[in-house]
Amino acid sequence: MVRARGLGVLSMALMVAFACGGGGGTSGSKGTIKIGSDLPVCTTGGQSTANGVKFAVDQKNAAGGVNGYTISFQSFDDCRQGAYDAAAGVENVQTMLGDPKFLGMIGPYNSAVAKAEIPIAAPQHFVMISPSNTGVCLTKESPPPQAPCTYHAADLRNGNANNYWRVVTTDDYQGPAMATYFYKTLNVHSVGILDDSTVFGVGISGAFETQFKTLGGTVVKHSEYQKATTSDWKSILLAFKNGGATGVYVGGTDDQNICIPRKQMKDLGWDVPFGGGDGIETTDCINQAAGNELGVNATSAGADATQIPGAKSTIDAFHKQFPGANDFGGYTMQAYDAANALMAAIGRAINDAGGNTPTREQVRAEMAKTKGFVGVIGTYDFDQNGDTSLKIVSIYTVLSVTDPANSTGVCGKTQTKLCFVWKAQFDFAKPS
Amino acid sequence: MALGGMSLIDFLFYIICAAAVVLLAAQAVINPTAFVQITVFGLADGAMYALVALGYTMVYGIIELINFAHGDVFTMGGYISAAILGFFAINEQTFTAVNLVAILLVFPAVMLIMAAINVGIERIAYRPLRNAPRLAPLITAIGMSFVLEGVMFLWHGPASVHFPDILPHGPGFQTTIGGVFVTFKDGFVMVTAVFLVTLLAIFINRTKLGKAMRATAQDKDAAQLMGIDINRTIAATFFIGALLAGAGGMIWGLYFNNLFYNLGFRTGLVAFTSAVFGGIGNIPGAAIGGVLIGLIAAYSDSYIGSKWTEVVIFGILIGVLVFRPTGLLGMRVPEK
Helix, strand or coil, X not given: CHHHHHHHHHHHHHHHHHCCECCCCCCCCCEEXXXXXXXXXXXXXXXXXXXXXXXXXXXXXXXXXXXXXXEEEEEEECEECCEECHHHHHHHHHHXXXXXXXXXXECCCCHHHHHHHHHHHHHHCCXXXXXXXXXXXXXXXXXXXXXXXXXXXXXXXXCCCCCEEXXXXXXXXXXXXXXHHHHHHCCCCEEEEEECCCHHHHHHHHHHHHHHHHCCCEEEEEEECCCCCCCCCHHHHHHHHHXXXXXXXXXXXXXXXXXXXXXXXXXXXXXXXXXXXXXXXXXXXXXXXXXXXXCEEEEECCCCHHHCCCXXXXXHHHHHHCCCCCCCCCCHHHHHHHHHHHHXXXXXXXXXXXXXXXXXXHHHHHHHCCXXXXXXCEEECECCCCCECCCEEEEEEEXXXXXXXXXXXXXXXXXXXXXXXXXXXXXXXXXX | CEECCEEHHHHHHHHHHHHHHHHHHHHHHHCHHHXXXXXXXXXXXXXXXXXXXXHHHHHHHHHCCCCCCHXXXXXXXXXXXXXXXXXXXXXXXXXXXXXXXXXXXXXXXXXXXXXXXXXXXXXXHHHHHCCCXXXXXXXXXXXXXXXXXXXXXXXXXXXXXXXXXXXXXXXXXXXXXXXXXXXHHHHHHHHHHHHHHHHHHHHHHHXXXXXXXXXXHXXXXXXXXXXXXXXXXXXXXXXXXXXXXXXXXXXXXXXXXXXXXXXXXXXXXXXXXXXXXXXXXXHHHHHHHHHHHHHHHHHHHHXXXXXXXXXXXXXXXXXXXXXCCCXXXXXXXXXX
């Protein structure tokens, strides 16, 4: 019987995991329009991003909604077994598509999930705005000399008008930004590269490698691993060290244990800079690096809200509604902007529909017309591919801070005073 | 066909082994320091695999069941020891007397807890199926594995769990011997594993219960006729297997300081491979298999490339099974 009870507990857990957080507001005068989010809310990164959407929706409803409509927000979880899962994301999108009240969604969080979702949403003209997807090939071809795309934006949309936008820039800037930071700022001229064999990890580490070599740096070795099969990275790291590497770049995400090698560098007695993409600018990364957190460098594919004049009041208001230590994350303000861009497009579409509930195509067409959007992370346009005109990549480093509440980056779970702190930014829109 | 008393298959097997040794020796000559360093890592990893592999091999030896839940018993040992350590005023920065007391107390505690859990698993999921077709207990074993993983998932969620870093570490507890960097932790893992395996060997060979286990493995019915309580003996096997797995989980935590809920799936697979490698049912074989797999993985990570490590390990497994179907040491029945 214990076995049966164990299964009962499990299925309850699954139900909780798939049950949706978030809630609607009070009824507006004209009715309700739903927007959803599809994020891996089982992770702190995903949940803090969903918080940004909820905050934007609550703020909008408190100010009277959108042209008389109340926005109802529903947060979907695309986690399976504790990590993002493209199939779970597809199911969530299908649920939203099945409910005509859903006029758009924020998400997904991970590029691999977007790759699976766009082909389903595009024929229905369903607007998707990602706060965090950085995979290059979702919107465009990767620029040479980087490795060519293995799948193509046009194929994902399959002849339908573009329905996908993102408020962050792409890995073809993120990887090079860290390469430049390593080479020029940290004076690391020889690196070992490790990737986690995922779409994201392979892409970003490839972009890093290309730029690092262009700058004149040496790549000692490019190794890859799979979460399911590796728990000791010391032999890999030793090969880097013996090859003369003076830095380590990792392409991957914390749910693939990408920051445990950072801890093991200390076990090796090897103290050199460690850097990665936005997949490591997370609480879980700091936890994994236990004992060797300081000096972890991460990029984020957007501007830091604290570097934008005028963003402070929004962040302060957010912290009032969400006071928890891990409620604010690297993509919270990006999600806030994405939600506001979507609601603005819905507002214009309502006008197009003569004040009535617009169609999904009307929302999509208005979203495509977005120009000069004033968000917290800047004022920007979207090109016809769905990419933002902002090409800013921020660099964060884990430092010991006195007041974590004041840090825009995330902090550790037990090491609450070790936080990612903004260091520098690269603007690829401006010629350097 | 025979070559100097050897069959062709044996001859091929030795040729392949010799080639691997020569290639490794070449690396050892090119950069001896790195070679020894990698060997140290491999031995430490292998020692942990060996502890888990012993549980697989003992259970298989006695009831011919591949206990898929064993890897998760190991992981849960890590989770539970981390939880118990939370009650002590341990210090992760420096090694204190409290740390020592905590380690000395938590080791036996977690071993006994895991042993009790494993005996419970045997009672619930395997004993009722003792006479069922072979496939039935295999499926319940997989089921128990998912149940244990589910419990750990509910307990700590999907993210990796920090295990307190309470072994002596830092500048005072590491040294460089001829360019090889060795930490206290590496030594601790190996010494503890050797100690536990020695205890097990003494137990199996010198005690009455050990004799009963060997007898049951050899012939269940005959053993019963001799007055051996089969149920008690099998429960004892699960008990001892989980003692080692619990210790293994704690050692893993102390060494890596990281655990995650489905760690046991992979570790279990590798440990099972080690057991087959050494000759399933053979206790020294499992220990040697574990150490060898740890070494092979470390050499492959460094010299071939980490993406090939899994291919290398399982390629070697296939090779061993083709050339030596009973594993490296074979299945020496009395020592099952």
